[in-house]
């Protein structure tokens with residue numbers, strides 16, 4: 337099966353967006369390194385980014401039947417707001433890991449709560465782009 341990486345709203349602006357918080361790498365850089373790690377580890381990987389909640393939810397629904405085995409998701413701000421995204425993820429019954437570049441627990445109180453964490457296999461935050469690579473390794477362990 338394929339590992340589907342989903343990036344949420346505003347992550348298309350990585351590299352220029354608050355570099356002090358999110359670093360200098362672009363989303364393209366991150367997806368490229370992740371893709372080459374996936375190739376090294378012999379797993380198929382697809383990475384997509386959506387700014388809209390509806391698009392993310394539709395993509396999660398599609399993952400039910402498109403050969404996706406595991407989802408790595410950075411839901412960005414929808415982490416803290418979206419019961420609908422949580423319901424979509426629980427509806428399709430695929431394992432997922434939640435990733436955040438920044439340490440959300442060291443930031444504003446409204447970022448401390450996630451609607452997804454308790455239904456995720458695991459959560460990684462504060463490690464920057466490395467978090468996605470660790471999530472990919474964990475996904476492969478989980479699938480084997």
Ligand code: DQA
Pocket residue numbers: 345346347410411412413414415435436437438439440447
């Ligand atoms: C984020 C953290 C969220 O609180 C924020 O809304 C984001 C990015 C992160 O990767 O650190 O957009 O998910």
